[in-house]
Amino acid sequence: MGILEVKNVGKRFGGLQALSDVNLSVRENSVHAIIGPNGAGKSTLLNCLVGKLIPDTGSVMFDGQSVLGRAPYEINQMGISRVFQTPEIFGDLTVLENMMIPCFAKRDGAFELNAISAIPAQRDIMEQAEHMLEDMNMADKRHMHAAAMSRGDKRRLEIGMCLSQQPRLLLLDEPTAGMARADTNNTIDLLKQISDERDITIAIIEHDMHVVFSLADRITVLAQGTPLVEDDPQNIKGNPKVREAYLGESA
Amino acid sequence: MDAIILQILNGLDKGSAYALIALGLTLIFGTLGVVNFAHGALFMIGAFCAVTLSRILTLSHTIIDETKTDFLGNPLKVDVPYVHDIFGVAAGNVIIDWAVPLAILFAIPVMIAVGVIMERGLIKHFYKRPHADQILVTFGLAIVLQEVIKYFYGANPIPTPAPEAFKGSFDFGAAVGFDPNLIIYPYWRIIYFFFATLIIGGVFAFLQFTTFGMVVRAGMADRETVGLLGINIDKRFTIMFGIAAAVAGLAGVMYTPINSPNYHMGMDFLVLSFVVVVVGGMGSLPGAVLAGFLLGVLESFASMREVIDIIPGINQIIIYLVAIIILLTRPRGLMGRKGVMED
């Protein structure tokens, strides 16, 4: 029984069957990659997991509880954090403030009318945020406007924000898309480190095979809205079906 | 039955004005992606084009008429409009009488110029700014425009009558077989309705059947792709803004005999026009027209004594009420496209 269990999920947009009969099981504390050619339904699947879309059929269970019909913030409070393809951070706020917000969300829940006490008085939050900034090697940038940072730093910040919620499952949507090689390698190292040091499950949607094979313990190949195979990385590499799916894409 | 027809007719002229303003508003929004709070001011400027023309036409010089004397026996001073000198007395009087319809010709170049200057000088710089900034800067512009008009024309409404030939009313009821005097409708309002239909038809035909219109419609659907095709979409959008300004202006010109123009009429119509656009669906041209007429007629029905007796005050709030209900149940408005202004 995995921490995330997707069963028979289907989703239709008008005449397009975006997902059909998707089954997926993500084991606790593993790194699970979902790969597939363009239009395979990777993003649709991800959106079904985080509450942005509601699948037409099937079930999505996280740690034995259904996530279907819940709002994104409720699903996040259950322990799923999401990293976006283009970093979604609070551009108008400082890096430290960015890091404090998920700490508040973890401590106080989805809403707390804490309108009178001063932020510096929240010692525990300040400590957590500072600590995470150090973990992410960004302590020197704490008073910088988040929007002014490089893309690589934004990505780091976003991952740090997700981690400071201590999620049980971290979902990453093509975290290295559009990055230079050096930034990509840094991100791979960071994710490896996270997966080694923390008690966390990572599910990653990725295009870049280098990233996938550097990180994943388990891979699901998605093609035309349905899983082709689910296997260990070394078996995926040699699988003729997978080759066909990718060759079919480039042809 | 007759009461219902009367209310529909009564709603049409106001609905026409709503539809015309909303059409320009949604055209600007759809093409340029700009929320223009100064659009009501364009309507107001149009109305003052009519006032200006009628003042120009009645410009006079004073002569002393030796043949007539006042009660003291002095020769009488008479103001003679210059148009009398140019066209003769009879033709001159006709021209003065027809000032409002003639103002259409006067208003078109003026309004296009105003629109183009506005777009090039100000709006252009706000394409990439948030909608809130666009609202604020055009709101400021609207204040400036109305204050300029107030400075030159004063704060009081200026009566600007329709030509003599269109004064009076038409017994619509009698014409379609009801008892006489049941459904009386002023001629000018009929004219206004037909004029509005003509303009709306013209705009649609222009967008539908000309290459220019095709490019603009393509631009409304997907601005970036059209830009990639190497078509200078910006220039076309500038012209589109001029046209939208002209449509609002003409709506204002022809509205002057119905309501004497004053400097704040733009703001009064602006709020309602925005509600109309939102009800119709941001960026939808047919939606704006449909919603304009619909709300005009609804408003007129809500003013019926029978309705007010049941729900007091409904005539005052019906438009807002409909807007709130539509916005909450159909966020895209009656005919709005997906993905427009949704976050």
Added chain:
Amino acid sequence: MFKLEKTDQTLLIVVGILTLFAPFILNPFPEGSAMAQFNAGYPDLMQRFVIFGIFAIGFNILFGLTGYLSFGHAAFLGVGSYAAVWMFKLLSMNVIPAIILSVVVAGLFSLLIGFISLRRSGIYFSILTLAFAQMMFALAYSVLTPITGGETGLQLALDDPRIFGASQTPEGNIPVPGLFGLEMRDSFDLVMGSWVFTFNIGYYFCAMVMIASFYLAIRIFRSPFGLMLRAVKSNQQRMNYTGLNTRPYTLAAFVISGMYAGLAGGLMASMDPLAGAERMQWTASGEVVLMTILGGAGTLIGPVLGAGFIKYFENIFSKINSTILHEWFAFLPDGLEDFIVAILYPFIGKGWHLTLGILFMMVVIFLPGGLVEGGQRIRSWLQKRKSEKNTPNGSTEPAE
């Protein structure tokens, strides 16, 4: 971080001192001098400064922090006024219960309207608030006349019950609003040479309330709640995916700012016990938008500055007429004098709205941070100039 708190403290103290000494500061010109007409230190105007300051501070909590642009906030000010006048009619002329009811009623209205309007964002939110406010205005003007007094407005009468007070004074007049025996309209004139300074009880009452409101606003800005509101403005998507529900945050901000508006309305009625529907019209909502943006949306002091600026212009600048202009430029040759007066005339006196509109546009275009940003830019420019001046002299002082 403690430094930040210190700057806020300084700001609060400065605002406090300025408001308390306003009767002096606003009356710099001796009585009877040519410049006396620019004195703004009369009670009526000073009250308006601080009341609109409160209104704008509250509006800024919504717009400045969350970015939600409401075009209907005047409606809450209006209901606040009505509530206060009703309290004067039914209960007593004490301003405290009246103001409490204003805030509560405005809070209830904003809870309802905010709950519905906040289901949409962006321009749709603006239009919804506009529609609600216009609806309330139209109803207050027509069918609700028994409650609102319709066109004439809601006024006190000699036969009002006033359970805990007298319907009439012994002289047979309508009593005036007061605070435990202190009448709001009472003033004390201090004559110093040719200067006259007026200290008005109503003004000081409003000033105290404004300082308290300003203090509360600082606390809100610096609180975790304030941080969340700024996060809403910055990125709602990230909020949602960080496990935060944006709706209650924005609603709370909406209600708080609605209550500020109600407080302003209640104070307005306490100074002059009368409430009219025109206070609720959308152009009145537009005014508070102007104040907040002009001063600097999202800054603490901006809205107060903006409110003071606009009210000063409305009341003082608008009094300048062409005779005064001619006096000012009398030193110029006649032709030039007439020319300059002719150019300036449309922008002053009755034309001050034009100046305001132009100024507002300039701020939106060039100074999105309003007067506060303008001040900061001038300061940094001066500092830069100073440091440039120092460098050629061989000074080794680091430019700070």
